[in-house]
Amino acid sequence: MNVIETHGLTKRYRRKLAVDNLDMTVAAGDIYGFVGKNGSGKSTTMKMVAGLARPTAGEVVLFGDPEHGGATPQGFSRIGALIESPGVLASLTARDNLVAKALALGMTHAGQVADDLLGLVGLDPRDHRRVKAYSLGMKQRLGLALALVGSPDLLLLDEPFNGLDPEATRAMRLALVRLNHEHGVTIMISSHVLDQLDRVAKRFGVIADGRLTAEFTDEELHERCGSSVRVRLAAPERGLALLEQALPQATFRAEPDGALVVTGAALDKVSAACFSAGIEVRELAQQERDIEEYFVELMGGMDGEKDGDAR
Numbered sequence: 001m002n003v004i005e006t007h008g009l010t011k012r013y014r015r016k017l018a019v020d021n022l023d024m025t026v027a028a029g030d031i032y033g034f035v036g037k038n039g040s041g042k043s044t045t046m047k048m049v050a051g052l053a054r055p056t057a058g059e060v061v062l063f064g065d066p067e068h069g070g071a072t073p074q075g076f077s078r079i080g081a082l083i084e085s086p087g088v089l090a091s092l093t094a095r096d097n098l099v100a101k102a103l104a105l106g107m108t109h110a111g112q113v114a115d116d117l118l119g120l121v122g123l124d125p126r127d128h129r130r131v132k133a134y135s136l137g138m139k140q141r142l143g144l145a146l147a148l149v150g151s152p153d154l155l156l157l158d159e160p161f162n163g164l165d166p167e168a169t170r171a172m173r174l175a176l177v178r179l180n181h182e183h184g185v186t187i188m189i190s191s192h193v194l195d196q197l198d199r200v201a202k203r204f205g206v207i208a209d210g211r212l213t214a215e216f217t218d219e220e221l222h223e224r225c226g227s228s229v230r231v232r233l234a235a236p237e238r239g240l241a242l243l244e245q246a247l248p249q250a251t252f253r254a255e256p257d258g259a260l261v262v263t264g265a266a267l268d269k270v271s272a273a274c275f276s277a278g279i280e281v282r283e284l285a286q287q288e289r290d291i292e293e294y295f296v297e298l299m300g301g302m303d304g305e306k307d308g309d310a311r
């Protein structure tokens with residue numbers, strides 16, 4: 001079952017097309033990494049999925065509900081969201097924030113719920129400081145705990161690693177993986193920091209200028225970014241034909257500069273095949289495709305936000 005499907009999802013703010021005809025699917029049990037540069041439309045998409053912004057066109061279907069598109073109070077109550085400011089009451093303690101939310105949702109045992117969630121995100125239930133004294137990272141963790149009140153089936157997290165130090169980042173990552181594995185929570189996480197997403201996400205969607213430019217699984221990503229051999233031949237066409245015969249299990253791609261990129265065969269095998277087929281080699285090297293570079297390509301290069309429309 002797909003927990004989220006968007007069909008032609010579009011949002012226009014005056015002249016700015018923030019999200020442009022987006023068709024995206026997130027399946028039950030996914031940890032979906034939603035990647036894009038600043039201003040590419042991640043938050044706007046997540047707000048529409050959470051019911052916090054109204055689409056200009058298109059629709060969001062939640063929990064495979066074709067009749068109402070899941071856009072019912074019951075549908076939205078199955079979502080926990082951490083989008084932009086986490087809605088924290090700064091003059092209360094973290095525990096009281098959680099108790100207040102649990103009571104507002106009509107939950108009994110609100111204190112127990114609060115203690116369990118604080119434990120899950122690594123905050124101390126006996127910390128009596130008000131939240132205004134918390135660091136950004138602690139506030140983020142509390143934001144996650146608040147999103148989890150009511151045991152949502154779908155968690156929407158917009159840049160949850162922002163402002164976290166490496167230890168807090170690790171704790172957040174582990175908490176997310178645990179929620180997914182042990183409680184079956186489907187998670188959509190947006191980020192422009194690939195490093196963290198790469199370690200948790202099972203599927204990725206890349207957004208550039210409001211458009212979804214690619215969707216792929218973690219395995220596909222690692223296949224595409226795995227190691228390969230770059231070889232430049234004196235007679236490329238004839239050489240390619242001979243190499244294809246010698247290495248039937250390998251795949252070959254021509255680079256714009258005429259070199260061949262071989263995947264599925266190690267450097268020594270490529271070298272031996274060239275030698276025995278009498279192919280003259282000008283250059284031969286092992287190469288890794290950098291995951292970060294690959295994403296930057298899909299996100300539309302390194303430049304910043306192209307237009308500076310005010311929010």
Ligand SMILES: Nc1ncnc2c1ncn2[C@@H]1O[C@H](COP(=O)(O)OP(=O)(O)OP(=O)(O)O)[C@@H](O)[C@H]1O
Nearest residue numbers: 013018036037038039040041042043044309310311
């Ligand atoms: N309320 C608004 N009014 C006008 N323009 C907006 C509004 N919200 C967002 N935008 C514009 O829509 C575009 C997409 O913004 P959005 O916040 O969705 O991007 P993002 O990918 O989440 O960026 P970031 O990583 O910086 O949070 C941007 O150009 C932004 O300036």
